[in-house]
Amino acid sequence: MLTFVGLGLYDLDDISVKGMHAIEKADHVFLEAYTSRLMGTDPAAMEERYKKPVQILKREDVEQHPEPILAAAKVGDVVFLTGGDPMVSTTHSDIRIRAAEQGISTRIIHGASIASAVSGLSGLQNYRFGKSCSVPYPAKNWFPRTPFETIQANLAADLHTIVFLDIQENRYMSVREAVEILEKLSSEEGVSISLYVGMARAGSPEPVVIAGDAAKMLNAEFGPPLHILVVPATLHPVEEEYLRIFADLK
Known part of the structure; x- marks a missing residue:
């Protein structure tokens, strides 16, 4: 068995x-x-x-x-x-x-999954998520574009995107690192991502959830891993209120 x-x-x-x-x-x-x-x-x-x-x-x-x-x-x-x-x-x-x-x-x-925890922590309604994607660490002569293409497709369909962050043997990608990568890709495409939701240590006694633009994400303190990122589509009023109360959305 x-x-x-x-x-x-x-x-x-x-x-x-x-x-x-x-x-x-x-x-x-x-x-x-x-x-x-x-x-x-x-x-x-x-x-x-x-x-x-x-x-x-x-x-x-x-x-x-x-x-x-x-x-x-x-x-x-x-x-x-x-x-x-x-x-x-x-x-x-x-x-x-x-x-x-x-x-x-x-x-x-079964066990609790980050896929459902993301909805609980962010207040983003689970039926409004599209295809998820992963952001890997870039390597020499390799800068993957697939994550940004997935986000673009979801935004065009007005769907949220869960962005899984790279886990390697001795390092864990942070929200800041992921946003830096996505901002580089969006700049090259001539488009912008207006809102991110970053989360850290889901399931712990004190998870961190912060929502805002790239500048806010790059300066926010999320603390130790594991981190995960969401790129929201248009917010429902309830989703927006939830993020204001629980994720410091301004």
Whole structure:
């Protein structure tokens, strides 16, 4: 059996009771550590709470070499832990398909997702979001334009955009860095983004939510990671009021 368990947004207490029961029964526990991170805990604390080893998985372990995970699931109970909700990432859908093709039973235990937390923190109505996008760190001779193209398409349809920020092994993109990238792209296109909503540490006791133009975002203090960004479309009056009260929209 291969059980996908969502850890929620921030720390050890976000996991569901059902998820904890699955871990207690598991013969092997794997933690996918590249699509998201729980900044309020770490693998050592997880092992202490779960009373068993937690094997860390890198991207290549899941996407290219999942054989050890699947082999263990053929003969025992395996739990595959992810931040947020397990099936938000297509990577996880792929390994579930591979398991099914090998006759391995699977199930999903959902966790709180950043996709829903964004709506709660910002007040932006969830049915008004279009396609999401990710902003990666630019590399030498590579400055990706796809995120801005997605935002433009959503704005043309009057839809909000969730912008996921790059997570690398030793660094986490901030709202400030993401806005700098998007402002460079918008300048090159001769258009402007009039409003951003930045959020930090969703699920923590004191998340930060700030709404404003690029100048405000570039000077705002969001604190430690993880950060996420939204580019809103036209605001409904209730959305606007919510941002004024809870995100310092002027």
